[in-house]
């Protein structure tokens with residue numbers, strides 16, 4: 001195999017930058033909205049702290065069902081289809097559907113429901129007894145969500161986050177096929193279309209390294225956070 | 229300190245399936261200032277429901293609950309939260325936050341009430357000292373034994389200087405030795421701080437060790453309640469019988485069987501010896517137990533006296549005259 005590092009390194013560096021850019025933007029929004037949706041899914045469910053917002057159980061159950069339904073739709077569409085469907089929307093808010101910033105839009109939309117479900121699972125694992133103890137001390141709902149639910153679920157949420165980052169990496173490669181750029185784009189363009197195995201294998205190695213690092217860091221952080 | 233009147237709680241059927249569960253069917257109960265009040269009863273009797281109604285974790289279907297002169301059932305959400313700051317609660321499974329240190333757990337309630345950091349630190353050090361855990365302030369709950377965890381739970385409940393402490397089976401997941409040390413701690417705190425304690429338990433041992441008053445709950449109703457010593461002297465008291473199980477041994481046909489209960493100085497007197505001497509009868513002891521109940525030496529004894537009730541009238545009269553509670557279990561005229 002004849003490898004020309006001089007041309008390959010700058011190409012890969014640029015692609016990596018694009019990958020980190022789209023994943024970075026998507027991740028920032030995913031964390032905020034995923035946590036929000038996850039918290040809402042748990043707290044508006046029966047027995048949750050917001051089961052009756054404004055004193056109405058019906059309202060709580062409506063919010064819960066509607067959110068659950070939307071999340072399921074987001075989860076049921078294959079990313080490539082979601083991306084195509086979202087092209088007009090992406091164009092509307094970014095002005096184009098080409099490039100890493102534009103790709104961050106469908107990536108965010110795909111990752112929020114995924115992360116939200118994982119957050120939901122993490123929050124449900126928090127012992128009801130802790131919520132009861134906080135209530136007995138006169139805690140407000142907001143305090144219960146912040147200082148009990150989210151605080152206690154931190155280790156699981158960090159692991160959920162790493163799973164989401166890895167999914168985003170996966171989606172970002174697909175986004176590469178419709179002009180997002182990034183590492184996936186290189187693998188397809190050079191490796192698949194030009195049969196250049198040097199590019200293909202190098203991108204594979206890079207992807208494996210990224211995934212390993214993300215997982216290792218997340219596991220270490222989760223271990224430090226969990227004091228069990 | 230706590231007055232409960234005509235408290236009812238029913239759980240509607242879930243998702244339209246099943247039937248309504250009437251967990252509490254009209255409870256009237258008063259817990260006086262500074263008491264340690266034990267509620268006993270079998271599994272499913274409604275003990276937890278009753279306790280959770282006291283700080284309105286569970287909203288009663290009807291009835292009123294007054295704690296420290298305030299009717300909690302009329303309060304709005306914000307007022308209720310404020311009222312809860314004055315009511316500490318201790319749990320069977322401790323319910324400590326795993327992500328916080330011991331000190332941070334104890335400070336949690338103070339954070340809720342907006343106490344500044346320095347004052348929180350000082351107060352948590354104080355209460356941890358009170359429960360004997362001053363040296364474990366920076367440990368995490370996972371590094372503690374069950375008994376230590378419960379001490380943290382108690383410290384957390386006391387941090388806000390509550391007037392009332394509620395305890396739901398606080399010792400039920402602890403081994404017997406640790407149970408005793410936690411019960412001693414609760415008793416000390418009750419004496420030192422004057423905090424009123426209402427606890428629920430299914431272990432008579434707990435009542436025997438620390439309760440000044442007790443109530444028995446069966447199927448959502450209070451069937452007996454009162455001062456423990458008074459209950460011991462109450463005819464056919466179920467709590468008294470549960471505190472002193474004397475077995476099932478019965479006398480021979482034609483003889484008279486009595487149970488006597490004695491408390492305080494009477495427990496030190498040689499009752500049986502005196503009776504057989506004075507009346508010249510052979511008294512057969514079928515069962516006996518002497519225990520310390522809420523710091524009093526009390527005992528219960530089942531005696532078989534030869535012959536019919538008529539022939540034993542005088543010795544029984546004599547026992548009653550000396551201040552003993554006597555219950556005739558079996559007799560022929």
Ligand SMILES: Nc1ncnc2c1ncn2[C@@H]1O[C@H](COP(=O)(O)OP(=O)(O)OP(=O)(O)O)[C@@H](O)[C@H]1O
Pocket residue numbers: 239249250251269270271272273274275276277278430
């Ligand atoms: N949230 C609930 N929904 C429906 N029924 C309930 C609920 N909580 C309690 N019950 C019912 O109310 C009754 C009393 O329950 P409770 O938990 O108060 O009993 P307990 O005396 O504390 O029992 P244990 O000693 O087993 O803890 C039971 O029949 C129980 O099934």
Ligand SMILES: [Mg+2]
Pocket residue numbers: 275276277
């Ligand atoms: Mg119970």
